[in-house]
Amino acid sequence: MLFYGKCEILCLMIFIDNTWLAVQMGIKAVLCCPHIPPTSVLILTAWKIHLRDKLSCSISLNRETYQTRKNNCTDGRISWASRPDQNPELQIHPVSISHEGDYTCEMGTTDGNFERTYHLQVLVPPEVTLSPGKNRTVECKAIAGRPAAQIFWAPEGDCVTEKEYQDNGTVTTRSRCHYPDGNVSTVTCLVSHPTGNRNLSTDLSGIVMPPASLFLLRISLAILGLYFSK
Numbered sequence: 001m002l003f004y005g006k007c008e009i010l011c012l013m014i015f016i017d018n019t020w021l022a023v024q025m026g027i028k029a030v031l032c033c034p035h036i037p038p039t040s041v042l043i044l045t046a047w048k049i050h051l052r053d054k055l056s057c058s059i060s061l062n063r064e065t066y067q068t069r070k071n072n073c074t075d076g077r078i079s080w081a082s083r084p085d086q087n088p089e090l091q092i093h094p095v096s097i098s099h100e101g102d103y104t105c106e107m108g109t110t111d112g113n114f115e116r117t118y119h120l121q122v123l124v125p126p127e128v129t130l131s132p133g134k135n136r137t138v139e140c141k142a143i144a145g146r147p148a149a150q151i152f153w154a155p156e157g158d159c160v161t162e163k164e165y166q167d168n169g170t171v172t173t174r175s176r177c178h179y180p181d182g183n184v185s186t187v188t189c190l191v192s193h194p195t196g197n198r199n200l201s202t203d204l205s206g207i208v209m210p211p212a213s214l215f216l217l218r219i220s221l222a223i224l225g226l227y228f229s230k
């Protein structure tokens with residue numbers, strides 16, 4: 001809801017907008033400022049940033065005082081997306097886990113203050129592995145994902161699932177299942193994650209080695225073959 005009328009002398013109008021935003025690590029994220037009414041005159045644009053690890057900084061442009069720019073964000077990956085006098089978007093490139101936090105664009109205009117806050121969450125796709133079935137037991141791992149991946153099995157076995165939290169904010173989910181029922185031959189591990197779901201299948205019998213006798217028979221035939229070919 002926007003108010004388009006002119007402000008009185010004491011302008012205390014504030015229009016607030018809140019957005020949750022999940023972006024994948026490594027990409028370029030561009031955050032937009034709120035829309036202001038076409039009749040408003042923009043005076044100040046400021047991005048106020050509060051990172052999860054308590055660091056806070058701001059980037060601003062004041063049009064009244066001869067385009068005064070201020071920036072005390074030391075992270076070089078956070079900057080204006082382009083020329084702020086034309087476009088006040090903020091860019092984070094490349095996004096890393098440390099960029100999680102709140103980003104507020106404040107726009108001071110002749111019609112009041114407009115604010116938009118992004119609650120930024122950073123996603124890391126896990127690396128998924130499935131061990132070959134040995135002794136009718138298989139292990140599926142979703143390594144270093146953020147948030148933690150969930151693991152499901154088809155068909156269900158006797159499973160134990162655990163999560164391991166790494167210092168860098170990622171989580172490894174590990175699930176080991178045993179299939180006592182001899183009827184089950186192929187099992188599928190389903191990994192559910194906001195960056196995309198994955199599934200991997202394996203054969204419970206594992207790698208079938210030829211019996212030793214068959215192996216010896218092949219050697220004998222080969223020697224015989226050499227003998228007769230002379």
Ligand SMILES: *[C@@H]1O[C@H](CO)[C@@H](O)[C@H](O)[C@H]1NC(C)=O
Pocket residue numbers: 056057058072073074
């Ligand atoms: C930037 O300035 C704000 C207010 O002036 C201050 O609270 C904040 O700690 C500063 N951040 C850095 C990284 O210097």
Ligand SMILES: *[C@@H]1O[C@H](CO)[C@@H](O)[C@H](O)[C@H]1NC(C)=O
Pocket residue numbers: 135178
């Ligand atoms: C195979 O699995 C069974 C049942 O879980 C267990 O008793 C046995 O020790 C396992 N054998 C090997 C070689 O891991």
Ligand SMILES: *[C@@H]1O[C@H](CO)[C@@H](O)[C@H](O)[C@H]1NC(C)=O
Pocket residue numbers: 097124144166167168169170
């Ligand atoms: C986090 O730490 C784990 C284990 O040390 C590592 O495998 C993974 O690549 C790291 N991920 C990030 C995003 O730093």
Ligand SMILES: *[C@@H]1O[C@H](CO)[C@@H](O)[C@H](O)[C@H]1NC(C)=O
Pocket residue numbers: 181183
């Ligand atoms: C094995 O599977 C078949 C069909 O898929 C089913 O009819 C049978 O009852 C199963 N046997 C056991 C022991 O589960």
